[in-house]
Amino acid sequence: MPFAPVNGIDLYYEVHGPALGTAPVIVFAHGAGGNHLSWWQQVPHFRDRYTCVTFDHRGFAFSRDTARPEGWQGLADDLRGLLDALEIEQANLVAQSMGGWSCLGAAWRWPERVLKLVMADTHGGLVAPGIAWPLAERETVPEGVHPACGERMAREQPAAHFLYEQVAGLTVPPRPLRDVSATMNAAPVPSHEDAAKMTLPILFIAGEEDIVIPPPVVAGAAACFPNARLERVPAAGHSVYFERPARFNELVAAFLAE
Numbered sequence: 001m002p003f004a005p006v007n008g009i010d011l012y013y014e015v016h017g018p019a020l021g022t023a024p025v026i027v028f029a030h031g032a033g034g035n036h037l038s039w040w041q042q043v044p045h046f047r048d049r050y051t052c053v054t055f056d057h058r059g060f061a062f063s064r065d066t067a068r069p070e071g072w073q074g075l076a077d078d079l080r081g082l083l084d085a086l087e088i089e090q091a092n093l094v095a096q097s098m099g100g101w102s103c104l105g106a107a108w109r110w111p112e113r114v115l116k117l118v119m120a121d122t123h124g125g126l127v128a129p130g131i132a133w134p135l136a137e138r139e140t141v142p143e144g145v146h147p148a149c150g151e152r153m154a155r156e157q158p159a160a161h162f163l164y165e166q167v168a169g170l171t172v173p174p175r176p177l178r179d180v181s182a183t184m185n186a187a188p189v190p191s192h193e194d195a196a197k198m199t200l201p202i203l204f205i206a207g208e209e210d211i212v213i214p215p216p217v218v219a220g221a222a223a224c225f226p227n228a229r230l231e232r233v234p235a236a237g238h239s240v241y242f243e244r245p246a247r248f249n250e251l252v253a254a255f256l257a258e
Contacts, residue, residue: 038241108198120206199226204231
């Protein structure tokens with residue numbers, strides 16, 4: 001099993017497709033309900049043209065956060081450490097939900113390492129007017145429905161909903177919401193003013209039925225960047241990449257090919 005020594009832990013990763021250094025790179029950063037396996041519908045689609053790198057954020061699946069150092073620098077530092085360990089000079093970053101904290105933070109702090117950025121169902125912690133979404137105001141889902149999937153996936157794609165929960169179950173013990181929130185809050189994030197200075201191309205993708213980070217929040221984040229655009233995907237919740245993979249892959253492929 002491949003591990004990279006990153007910031008005091010062994011970060012699990014996988015490389016699929018052309019060997020590193022022979023093709024453009026996509027690094028996929030999962031959300032709080034996932035891990036490296038979350039991208040099972042994206043890697044086969046892109047690995048003929050791109051070197052695809054998936055990994056487990058610290059504390060998820062195989063990336064055991066044994067040290068738990070107080071005040072560690074955050075998710076973006078781990079992503080930068082992975083790029084360094086694999087000797088990847090530049091990469092396209094594809095983030096979902098919590099992964100947005102990793103990828104946006106990296107693009108903000110080390111723009112020379114990032115070619116293009118995809119932000120799916122996330123604002124990446126961006127500090128700006130109109131994008132806050134207090135937990136107390138979020139909608140709830142029926143018992144047995146994973147919030148990152150939503151009622152529609154559970155009803156229309158029960159096998160996909162089951163698989164999502166099985167993938168999430170690889171993180172043992174499960175990380176409680178307060179722990180995940182603390183990790184995300186520890187990550188340095190750009191301000192509204194910082195975002196206005198970031199010129200790299202960014203594609204924001206929002207599921208129209210997302211109750212975790214609703215479309216208006218994602219749209220508010222997209223409006224902060226001078227070279228960003230937003231695509232809304234109908235009949236999709238918080239996990240567009242999992243629930244509507246064909247549309248997600250189509251949007252990302254077109255964006256990267258521009």
